[in-house]
Amino acid sequence: xxxxxxxxxxxxxxxxxxxxxxxxxxxxxxxxxxxxxxxxxxxxxxxxxxxxxxxxxxxxxxxxxxxxxxxxxxxxxxxxxxxxxxxxxxxxxxxxxxx
Amino acid sequence: xxxxxxxxxxxxxxxxxxxxxxxxxxxxxxxxxxxxxxxxxxxxxxxxxxxxxxxxxxxxxxxxxxxxxxxxxxxxxxxxxxxxxxxxxxxxxxxxxxxxxxxxxxxxxxxxxxxxxxxxxxxxxxxxxxxxxxxxxxxxxxxxxxxxxxxxxxxxxxxxxxxxxxxxxxxxxxxxxxxxxxxxxxxxxxxxxxxxxxxxxxxxxxxxxxxxxxxxxxxxxxxxxxxxxxxxxxxxxxxxxxxxxxxxxxxxxxxxxxxxxxxxxxxxxxxxxxxxxxxxxxxxxxxxxxxxxxxxxxxxxxxxxxxxxxxxxxxxxxxxxxxxxxxxxxxxxxxxxxxxxxxxxxxxxxxxxxxxxxxxxxxxxxxxxxxxxxxxxxxxxxxxxxxxxxxxxxxxxxxxxxxxxxxxxxxxxxxxxxxxxxxxxxxxxxxxxxxxxxxxxxxxxxxxxxxxxxxxxxxxxxxxxxxxxxxxxxxxxxxxxxxxxxxxxxxxxxxxxxxxxxxxxxxxxxxxxxxxxxxxxxxxxxxxxxxxxxxxxxxxxxxxxxxxxxxxxxxxxxxxxxxxxxxxxxxxxxxxxxxxxxxxxxxxxxxxxxxxxxxxxxxxxxxxxxxxxxxxxxxxxxxxxxxxxxxxxxxxxxxxxxxxxxxxxxxxxxxxxxxxxxxxxxxxxxxxxxxxxxxxxxxxxxxxxxxxxxxxxxxxxxxxxxxxxxxxxxxxxxxxxxxxxxxxxxxxxxxxxxxxxxxxxxxxxxxxxxxxxxxxxxxxxxxxxxxxxxxxxxxxxxxxxxxxxxxxxxxxxxxxxxxxxxxxxxxxxxxxxxxxxxxxxxxxxxxxxxxxxxxxxxxxxxxxxxxxxxxxxxxxxxx
Numbered sequence: 008x009x010x011x012x013x014x015x016x017x018x019x020x021x022x023x024x025x026x027x028x029x030x031x032x033x034x035x036x037x038x039x040x041x042x043x044x045x046x047x048x049x050x051x052x053x054x055x056x057x058x059x060x061x062x063x064x065x066x067x068x069x070x071x072x073x074x075x076x077x078x079x080x081x082x083x084x085x086x087x088x089x090x091x092x093x094x095x096x097x098x099x100x101x102x103x104x105x106x
Numbered sequence: 107x108x109x110x111x112x113x114x115x116x117x118x119x120x121x122x123x124x125x126x127x128x129x130x131x132x133x134x135x136x137x138x139x140x141x142x143x144x145x146x147x148x149x150x151x152x153x154x155x156x157x158x159x160x161x162x163x164x165x166x167x168x169x170x171x172x173x174x175x176x177x178x179x180x181x182x183x184x185x186x187x188x189x190x191x192x193x194x195x196x197x198x199x200x201x202x203x204x205x206x207x208x209x210x211x212x213x214x215x216x217x218x219x220x221x222x223x224x225x226x227x228x229x230x231x232x233x234x235x236x237x238x239x240x241x242x243x244x245x246x247x248x249x250x251x252x253x254x255x256x257x258x259x260x261x262x263x264x265x266x267x268x269x270x271x272x273x274x275x276x277x278x279x280x281x282x283x284x285x286x287x288x289x290x291x292x293x294x295x296x297x298x299x300x301x302x303x304x305x306x307x308x309x310x311x312x313x314x315x316x317x318x319x320x321x322x323x324x325x326x327x328x329x330x331x332x333x334x335x336x337x338x339x340x341x342x343x344x345x346x347x348x349x350x351x352x353x354x355x356x357x358x359x360x361x362x363x364x365x366x367x368x369x370x371x372x373x374x375x376x377x378x379x380x381x382x383x384x385x386x387x388x389x390x391x392x393x394x395x396x397x398x399x400x401x402x403x404x405x406x407x408x409x410x411x412x413x414x415x416x417x418x419x420x421x422x423x424x425x426x427x428x429x430x431x432x433x434x435x436x437x438x439x440x441x442x443x444x445x446x447x448x449x450x451x452x453x454x455x456x457x458x459x460x461x462x463x464x465x466x467x468x469x470x471x472x473x474x475x476x477x478x479x480x481x482x483x484x485x486x487x488x489x490x491x492x493x494x495x496x497x498x499x500x501x502x503x504x505x506x507x508x509x510x511x512x513x514x515x516x517x518x519x520x521x522x523x524x525x526x527x528x529x530x531x532x533x534x535x536x537x538x539x540x541x542x543x544x545x546x547x548x549x550x551x552x553x554x555x556x557x558x559x560x561x562x563x564x565x566x567x568x569x570x571x572x573x574x575x576x577x578x579x580x581x582x583x584x585x586x587x588x589x590x591x592x593x594x595x596x597x598x599x600x601x602x603x604x605x606x607x608x609x610x611x612x613x614x615x616x617x618x619x620x621x622x623x624x625x626x627x628x629x630x631x632x633x634x635x636x637x638x639x640x641x642x643x644x645x646x647x648x649x650x651x652x653x654x655x656x657x658x659x660x661x662x663x664x665x666x667x668x669x670x671x672x673x674x675x676x677x678x679x680x681x682x683x684x685x686x687x688x689x690x691x692x693x694x695x696x697x698x699x700x701x702x703x704x705x706x707x708x709x710x711x712x713x714x715x716x717x718x719x720x721x722x723x724x725x726x727x728x729x730x731x732x733x734x735x736x737x738x739x740x741x742x743x744x745x746x747x748x749x750x751x752x753x754x755x756x757x758x759x760x761x762x763x764x765x766x767x768x769x770x771x772x773x774x775x776x777x778x779x780x781x782x783x784x785x786x787x788x789x790x791x792x793x794x795x796x797x798x799x800x801x802x803x804x805x806x807x808x809x810x811x812x813x814x815x816x817x818x819x820x821x822x823x824x825x826x827x828x829x830x831x832x833x834x835x836x837x838x839x840x841x842x843x844x845x846x847x848x849x850x851x852x853x854x855x856x857x858x859x860x861x862x863x864x865x866x867x868x869x870x871x872x873x874x875x876x877x878x879x880x881x882x883x884x885x886x887x888x889x890x891x892x893x894x895x896x897x898x899x900x901x902x903x904x905x906x907x908x909x910x911x912x913x914x915x916x917x918x919x920x921x922x923x924x925x926x927x928x929x930x931x932x933x934x935x936x937x938x939x940x941x942x943x944x945x946x947x948x949x950x951x952x953x954x955x956x957x958x959x960x961x962x963x964x965x966x967x968x969x
């Protein structure tokens with residue numbers, strides 16, 4: 008891994024400045040069954056293709072943001088700040104689309 | 107022997123430089139390499155081969171082949187043909203028993219050939235199994251390269267530097283220079299790198315030239331690490347131009363590894379750069395004009411050319427070199443014999459496409475040229491010059507020639523054509539498998555000199571087309587690289603608290619604790635420090651605790667959603683113990699949460715968890731977007747825990763009004779801002795060590811001042827080890843020590859903590875499930891029946907089977923027994939249950955306990 012990633016604040020920087028926090032997952036609503044919970048906690052789609060994922064500019068400005076990356080080529084199609092908003096209980100904040 | 111002074115030579119004959127070569131004192135000139143000086147002094151054998159210990163001499167003279175690898179001043183595997191000469195250097199042979207000229211192990215060449223085919227040791231040395239370590243030791247020392255001095259440590263200092271380039275040109279030949287100059291016309295930011303030291307003084311307008319500098323590979327994002335000795339440049343290039351040219355290939359015929367068999371460019375370099383006479387009577391073998399033209403060059407410097415064989419016309423059925431004592435003596439060509447002491451042979455030129463292939467280019471066999479050429483270059487990468495195959499002549503008509511003697515395909519690993527053919531006969535019918543079995547192309551030259559011939563021989567043997575076989579994968583690095591260069595400078599950052607030097611002055615034993623350096627204890631007897639805390643007054647530096655401020659109108663909402671605890675009902679000035687869980691319901695970290703105001707919380711975390719917890723808070727807040735700010739003040743604030751029956755009195759003397767810290771004004775789990783010894787301080791009344799105690803948090807720069815004031819009040823400093831004993835006496839859990847990634851709040855005995863009636867929090871779903879199910883294991887306390895301390899991780903044995911593990915154990919003076927924490931099966935977790943613990947080789951009895959060992963009602967810390 009040596010590609011460049013664009014921090015929404017700092018611009019393109021080498022990927023080793025960032026921490027990867029995995030693909031964007033959908034947090035279950037209400038009281039999920041054990042199966043739904045296990046899927047959410049332990050399973051990932053692991054797509055071969057474009058994936059939305061969380062990154063933090065850990066050794067830079069510290070900002071958390073979303074990136075769309077092609078997992079096959081490491082081509083980054085775009086990065087954006089999460090459309091942070093207060094969501095009511097039971098909604099799906101993690102899976103919600105950035106603007 | 108040197109030739110007469112010639113124009114263009116790179117040596118300065120007025121400056122003599124002396125060094126030791128395999129025990130001989132040799133004098134060369136400035137500008138020489140170690141190899142050229144040694145060669146001029148009559149040395150011909152530079153190494154012993156990998157497996158057969160055959161003598162090997164200069165072959166390529168350009169830093170590619172393994173033949174001149176020697177140990178220079180303790181650094182192994184240095185290619186002395188490119189290593190500049192330096193005064194007093196000590197150059198030694200590698201992989202030899204006795205000396206380069208007489209190697210005891212060369213017996214393997216005389217007797218071994220037939221009995222040591224490829225892969226022989228996988229098959230021969232497997233019985234008896236138990237003896238393998240012995241065989242392995244022998245084989246490893248018999249076959250191999252240089253030896254590392256394990257005690258030398260870092261002999262040099264390495265650094266990494268990040269660089270940018272608009273255009274990075276790899277290779278300083280004609281095509282590379284042209285490309286660099288063209289690029290420089292369009293603007294600045296053009297860098298040219300070449301591994302050849304002779305280009306060091308090359309000057310191109312507008313181009314930065316780095317030489318000797320070796321591009322090790324091309325990674326995604328245009329990353330090209332460049333080895334420039336003890337610094338690694340990590341170049342990030344917008345455009346990469348590869349002009350690595352083509353590499354001369356050895357001709358494959360029996361005796362092709364004899365000392366005196368050389369590649370044409372190696373001979374040219376000896377003559378042109380160093381004015382060294384490469385031999386007295388030469389024979390030239392080749393199939394292209396460039397190779398054959400060397401005959402004229404030899405003629406011009408007065409070397410006799412006995413014969414020139416153009417392999418395109420000659421088509422010999424028998425072609426072999428014969429020698430004596432490992433040196434070439436004559437060439438046998440279809441029954442005719444020609445004497446020589448220098449045999450210049452070339453199998454053609456193969457584009458040096460490795461970098462391009464690493465970058466993602468496809469590599470195809472060009473039938474017309476008989477070589478592999480790169481195609482379909484990835485975006486941002488270009489190829490110019492002979493690396494594209496342009497301007498090359500066809501390679502040798504035959505992949506190998508036959509005759510009497512060993513015929514080497516791969517000189518690095520001593521693989522002969524017979525080995526390769528045998529591997530194919532044994533069924534290794536894919537090139538990738540044959541490569542791994544024979545280790546052809548896997549030696550120090552990285553296939554530069556053997557990849558083409560091995561595939562051509564393979565194709566011939568299997569009656570296949572080369573294009574159908576394809577190539578093996580080209581992987582970085584392009585050339586061997588010192589591990590130190592990749593590792594960078596030998597730096598291990600250590601964090602020290604602002605009070606650290608006071609601990610050193612007090613003679614504390616310092617130990618690593620995560621990224622921190624912390625006192626283990628201040629004397630030989632940690633139990634004395636434990637006693638001081640129990641009986642009078644102790645103080646410990648806890649500046650390493652993670653410290654976060656969470657502030658904002660929705661700070662309470664954020665924390666309530668991060669923790670299973672409830673915080674909304676807390677009054678300002680109160681503290682609560684909190685445990686963070688993941689959404690899988692597992693324990694992540696613990697600490698205290700103090701409410702300083704309605705919208706301001708002060709959160710502490712474990713010492714090692716500070717960074718992870720900060721990131722965790724910030725991530726969830728990026729998800730939820732609460733109106734709350736998270737500030738990590740771990741480094742900004744120092745902290746000490748003042749604990750013991752005399753703590754209130756001591757603290758009272760350091761504040762303006764002792765009533766501020768009276769039992770009623772500052773009760774257990776109160777947080778209060780005080781001025782202690784003149785320092786604005788946040789005092790948290792909590793009791794990790796179980797006695798009346800105050801955790802004082804204050805600005806780091808005042809660390810030593812406040813510490814000194816507390817010591818002057820009679821506090822005994824205590825270290826990590828006494829703290830571990832003290833907290834164990836209270837049954838307090840250390841997250842990460844007593845819990846692991848499987849532990850949850852119920853199994854760890856904290857079922858009172860999660861508030862499942864809250865709307866939502868991280869881990870709620872999982873905890874709801876945990877609350878309803880039977881736990882298989884529980885974290886409990888135990889006391890040993892005998893005075894032995896089980897190791898951390900010791901097995902709990904139930905009815906002869908392992909059933910759990912000890913996580914902490916210490917001898918407690920206060921309890922008068924060895925106490926500890928352990929995970930045990932749920933059906934063995936009732937107080938009083940007897941279990942056995944494996945201590946060394948014996949099973950020792952222990953009784954399960956619940957709660958604290960000392961002061962179970964908590965009167966002392968609440969007092």
